[in-house]
Amino acid sequence: MTQQHQLGLFKSAFESLTREMAVNLRRAAFSSIVREARDFSVALADRRGAIVAQAECIPIMTAGVAIALQHALAELDVDALTEDDAILYNDPYKGGQHLQDIYLFNPIFLDGSLVGFAATTAHHVDVGGAYAGLSADATEIYQEGLRLPVSTFSLSRDWGERGFVRRIIEANVRVPDLVIGDLEAQLAANRIAQQRFAEIAARYGLDPTLAAMDELQDYAERRFRSAIRAIPDGEYRAADFVDGSPWGAGDIPVEVVLTVAGDEIVVDLRGSGPQVVGNVNCPYASTVSAVQSAIRCMISDTDIPFNEGCNRPITVLTEYGSILNPAPPAAVRARLTPASRVFNVVVSAMGQAVPEAAVATGFDTTTAFAISHLAATGDYQVVVEILGGGWGGCQAHDGADALDNPISNCANAPIESLETDYSHFAITEYSLVESSGGDGEHRGGLGIRRVYEALADGVQIAGYADRHRSGAPGLAGGEPGAVGRFRLTRADGRVEPITAVFSGTLDRGDRIEVLTGGGGGIGDPGSRSARARESDTTDGYAKEHQR
Known part of the structure; x- marks a missing residue:
């Protein structure tokens, strides 16, 4: 042998x-x-x-x-x-x-x-x-x-x-x-x-x-160094932001300068914003993980055994005290939000270096939702949901619908399983959000709508998300995806908007709608084929007036 x-x-x-x-x-x-x-x-x-x-x-x-x-x-x-x-x-x-x-x-x-x-x-x-x-x-x-x-x-x-x-x-x-x-x-x-x-x-x-x-x-x-050598040497820049308004921080920049030199890549994220007095800070290990995942997605050699050897050619630079390398005791529960922006900017920068692999940005936001109840017996029921949205369109096809973002990759828990295990809520709707993907030659994927109804009084809810003010950007003329949303409807019909980061209480009959956004489209919408337009409408992916 x-x-x-x-x-x-x-x-x-x-x-x-x-x-x-x-x-x-x-x-x-x-x-x-x-x-x-x-x-x-x-x-x-x-x-x-x-x-x-x-x-x-x-x-x-x-x-x-x-x-x-x-x-x-x-x-x-x-x-x-x-x-x-x-x-x-x-x-x-x-x-x-x-x-x-x-x-x-x-x-x-x-x-x-x-x-x-x-x-x-x-x-x-x-x-x-x-x-x-x-x-x-x-x-x-x-x-x-x-x-x-x-x-x-x-x-x-x-x-x-x-x-x-x-x-x-x-x-x-x-x-x-x-x-x-x-x-x-x-x-x-x-x-x-x-x-x-x-x-x-x-x-x-x-x-x-x-x-x-x-x-x-x-x-x-x-193998990994060989794949890097196939990428043109140069300095590539990209930027995105995290919505820091729930913490009074405005738009928090996530910026990268990605340098390819021979068989090594340096990812400089030191232009990103400072840490926040809130739970949206990203520990250094998560930042590095997001970088590694993004680069692995973008290299041409897809058959490399992904072990520690793949990480040796990659250097990640961050500023201590920033949102991507916070100092303790900063809260970090929602660390996947800025980590997803790291993934986005690295993919975007790599797309400039290898245009044939460029993709539009997905919704790429962890929409985390907890729905819990303390029974009279003193026993808790606690459920945490991680919900996906639409992925960005790529040059070969439309973006995928209703998927968690690429660095998270969680599955959506089946309704039947949740309702078998828990008695404090029911899920009354689970559907794709029509027209939520950005238009383009290849449209962005669609987000989802999931509606929870409280079956008891005093049901605790909490959640966080991003891209509730502006959607995932399109690429090369493609349009942005739709934004996400939380909305609470009381049993008497009163509707209460909820911010992107929230906690509260439901009583019996109250409902909360969790809506995720779509991915950005890629390419001129005028170049989308008539057959694809017809399919979008027939399959319920897009409204008639968008044809």
């Missing part, structure tokens, strides 16, 4: 391991946001914390796993780790993202030696804080929930029913069964990784397996 064929076997084995982790985590999960929306990621890392393989899950989480694990290893005595240890943390200022994304790392030992780590992260439905599910009004991280510092704990001592770590978490969250259940699912996924890695090493030998972990990263780096 040639060395190349052997490396291919290891690549397939490692990727199969991570896919099995992902399947097991999802099937074992308790909460709808993990089980149905699939808001989690998994990876296999080497003993230095570099990612060797990852499943296709949430891009911003997956790209950030190495940053989180390497931060943790820098603070810990790695030589003191044992097979009974695990690392559990969520600190956004120590390599984490936001408090809801809890990382769990389990060391992998073979023959008494540390050889790697099984890594999982999942979005937990509640981590405490001022409001159930999410704290939309938080102005500092202390209001957002339980903050777990980087530390190890003993599974046998600290995680049983009376274990200290487990009890601390249970005592600080509103739905301990869901949170502990999802953490158990993460543990189960990591145990599968440990087991499968041992099987790979037993089959091919430990030394060849460890060598393959290094070589796969070097191989990916070589």
Whole structure:
């Protein structure tokens, strides 16, 4: 067997391991946001914390796993780790993202030696804080929930029913069964990784397996550098903004100067705006993850094994104290909003360098919505929804409809599943928003409308979004997509507009409409084919008068 064929076997084995982790985590999960929306990621890392393989899950989480694990290893005595240890943390200022994304790392030992780590992260439905599910009004991280510092704990001592770590978490969250259940699912996924890695090493030998972990990263780096060399050298600029009006901050710029030089890319985001006294700040790890995800989307070589080797040619520069690298104790719950703008500007800048790959901007906004209820028994029901909108049109076809933004990639939870599990609300409408995609030779994708009706008094709601004042911009003459909206209709018919960041209460019969925007169109609308226009109207995507 040639060395190349052997490396291919290891690549397939490692990727199969991570896919099995992902399947097991999802099937074992308790909460709808993990089980149905699939808001989690998994990876296999080497003993230095570099990612060797990852499943296709949430891009911003997956790209950030190495940053989180390497931060943790820098603070810990790695030589003191044992097979009974695990690392559990969520600190956004120590390599984490936001408090809801809890990382769990389990060391992998073979023959008494540390050889790697099984890594999982999942979005937990509640981590405490001022409001159930999410704290939309938080102005500092202390209001957002339980903050777990980087530390190890003993599974046998600290995680049983009376274990200290487990009890601390249970005592600080509103739905301990869901949170502990999802953490158990993460543990189960990591145990599968440990087991499968041992099987790979037993089959091919430990030394060849460890060598393959290094070589796969070097191989990916070589391929990635080759793909960068195919991009014309130069300096490319792009800008977008986050609507900071909910925090009195006006439009917060997100600006990039992207420099391609040979086989390296420098992404300079230091022109972006300052951090905000609100929950919309983006920790450095999330910013880097968004950059990595955007560049990976835009390179021409689509068959590269995406591991840590792909990140070596990329340098990301930010200003400390900015919205893209905030100083503590800034709140960070809505960090995906500015991270999405980072993705947008990097894709836009890369589109200037490789025009054939240019795409219009999508709605690309996390529309997060929590709907919760405290029953008379003292038990909470907490649901968090992550809702997508329309993607931007590209040069080959229209933008996709009703998808979460590319760096989030969550699925929409089925109505049947939610209404089976929860009794405090019903979903009375779930539809595409007609004509919400920007017009163009290829139109933007459509947003969605989802309407929730309270089935009890005192149902708590909270949410946040962006692009409620101006839609996703079009490209090359394409028109912008429609904006999003929240709207509350009381049981007596009174309509109450809601801002893009809100919290409140519903009583029985009250309804809240969550509407997401569409993607921008690409190309002159006059160039759209008559057949496409007819199809738009026939299929209900566009109004008759737009033909």
